[in-house]
Amino acid sequence: MPKMLHFAWFGAPGAHYWNLPSSRLYDWKRGELYMDIARLAERAFLDMVLFADIPAIPATYGNSNDHYVKHGLEVHLDPAPILAMMGGATRHIGLGATLSTSLYPPFLLARMMGTLDHLTGGRSAWNVVTSASPTAAQNYGQDDLPEHDTRYDIADEYLDLVRKLWNSWAPDAVLEDQERNVFADPAKVRPVHFEGKYFRSRGPLTVPSLPQREPVIIMAGTSPRGQRFAVTNADMVIAHKNSVADMKTYSTKLRAQLAAAGRDPRSVKIFFSIKPVMGDTEAMAKERWALNHDQADAESGLSYISAMIGIDLAKLDQDKPLPPDLKVQGMIGKLLQYTEAKKDMTLREIAKNEGMHETFPICGTPEQVADIIEQTAEEGGADGFHFRTKVGDIAYLTEIATKLMPVLRKRGLARDSYAGPTLRENLFAF
Numbered sequence: 457m458p459k460m461l462h463f464a465w466f467g468a469p470g471a472h473y474w475n476l477p478s479s480r481l482y483d484w485k486r487g488e489l490y491m492d493i494a495r496l497a498e499r500a501f502l503d504m505v506l507f508a509d510i511p512a513i514p515a516t517y518g519n520s521n522d523h524y525v526k527h528g529l530e531v532h533l534d535p536a537p538i539l540a541m542m543g544g545a546t547r548h549i550g551l552g553a554t555l556s557t558s559l560y561p562p563f564l565l566a567r568m569m570g571t572l573d574h575l576t577g578g579r580s581a582w583n584v585v586t587s588a589s590p591t592a593a594q595n596y597g598q599d600d601l602p603e604h605d606t607r608y609d610i611a612d613e614y615l616d617l618v619r620k621l622w623n624s625w626a627p628d629a630v631l632e633d634q635e636r637n638v639f640a641d642p643a644k645v646r647p648v649h650f651e652g653k654y655f656r657s658r659g660p661l662t663v664p665s666l667p668q669r670e671p672v673i674i675m676a677g678t679s680p681r682g683q684r685f686a687v688t689n690a691d692m693v694i695a696h697k698n699s700v701a702d703m704k705t706y707s708t709k710l711r712a713q714l715a716a717a718g719r720d721p722r723s724v725k726i727f728f729s730i731k732p733v734m735g736d737t738e739a740m741a742k743e744r745w746a747l748n749h750d751q752a753d754a755e756s757g758l759s760y761i762s763a764m765i766g767i768d769l770a771k772l773d774q775d776k777p778l779p780p781d782l783k784v785q786g787m788i789g790k791l792l793q794y795t796e797a798k799k800d801m802t803l804r805e806i807a808k809n810e811g812m813h814e815t816f817p818i819c820g821t822p823e824q825v826a827d828i829i830e831q832t833a834e835e836g837g838a839d840g841f842h843f844r845t846k847v848g849d850i851a852y853l854t855e856i857a858t859k860l861m862p863v864l865r866k867r868g869l870a871r872d873s874y875a876g877p878t879l880r881e882n883l884f885a886f
């Protein structure tokens with residue numbers, strides 16, 4: 457009996473969609489695109505649509521915003537209001553937003569995610585990031601971000617506080633007893649009076665107990681400190697790994713860390729990034745992959761990774777690998793991908809790789825792709841995969857929904873119904 461897997465659609469609600477053919481059908485700034493994405497993902501029985509976010513147009517590459525603005529890179533809408541619209545257009549699909557613990561006040565985030573969880577009947581997820589962008593910090597009036605590991609210390613306290621706020625209403629506090637004229641039992645709604653090292657908040661939340669009690673907590677950091685944060689806080693992790701061996705190392709270590717921390721090693725769902733390239737025949741798929749590779753914009757890849765690690769890579773020798781001793785305050789996990797796992801790749805090759813948005817190459821007919829997915833999950837220890845793509849690429853989503861998912865379902869590798877009304881129920885159904 458094959459192991460059933462989970463699938464998510466992941467990307468930023470951004471302008472980078474502007475030069476795709478389907479941008480002639482949809483305006484990326486309007487709700488129709490995102491509502492149709494959600495409906496289609498739900499018809500394909502994906503677990504969730506998850507939005508990436510960086511609330512800044514970077515100024516890393518070439519030391520200015522110009523390259524990013526010119527090509528519509530990292531030009532994003534705010535994910536949270538879009539999710540509310542998507543929730544109104546669907547009934548089952550999970551809906552996740554990336555939001556930063558270094559930028560948003562905890563009360564604001566707890567209230568907004570609480571609202572989203574109610575609006576969607578318990579389908580919200582929060583991808584917790586600590587941010588790697590000094591530009592984002594400056595947008596929010598800070599001089600710079602705190603140092604990498606300190607950001608996770610702050611985030612630990614942040615999670616503690618928002619959880620207290622979400623639990624400031626007991627699940628049975630609301631009575632709505634019209635005869636007695638009692639909305640809620642005041643004994644079951646308590647201020648939190650939180651006084652931490654970094655945050656203070658009074659509470660209670662203005663939002664009653666959430667359908668899921670707490671949104672599904674997702675985490676993507678893979679640095680040693682990031683992984684410790686995931687072990688304490690996450691329900692799900694999303695990781696970029698270039699090979700099955702790297703996936704296996706990561707999942708084995710994470711599950712061992714969970715067990716050592718007294719958590720069930722299966723209580724965190726592990727997702728890896730994929731972006732399969734498919735064709736009706738293997739030759740056609742390979743041809744498509746080669747075309748994608750030729751057309752991939754290496755400069756946008758270079759500017760993306762520059763922004764992620766906070767170093768202008770245009771200044772380095774493109775024919776050499778990334779120096780292993782780079783001092784990075786940004787995404788250390790992303791750096792490690794190319795200084796440890798793929799340390800022989802030259803910067804030029806890394807740029808192409810990032811330009812393709814491809815971490816783990818998969819190419820073939822839908823049947824072959826399903827074979828690879830099954831084998832990768834088994835050997836790499838994955839519970840699921842997220843399609844890493846331009847989120848508004850509805851043509852690619854249609855291909856996944858109509859060609860790949862039916863094959864996976866037929867083989868018992870993907871669900872053909874939702875287990876319950878909440879994302880948490882669906883995520884932990886198998």
Ligand SMILES: Cc1cc2nc3c(=O)[nH]c(=O)nc-3n(C[C@H](O)[C@H](O)[C@H](O)COP(=O)(O)O)c2cc1C
Nearest residue numbers: 508509554585676677678679682694696787788789
């Ligand atoms: C699949 C994936 C998606 C991510 N999405 C975002 C994002 O939307 N916004 C963001 O600021 N960081 C994003 N990150 C960065 C991580 O959340 C994390 O901040 C980064 O990896 C730095 O943490 P680390 O040094 O512990 O790896 C993502 C990382 C991965 C692997």
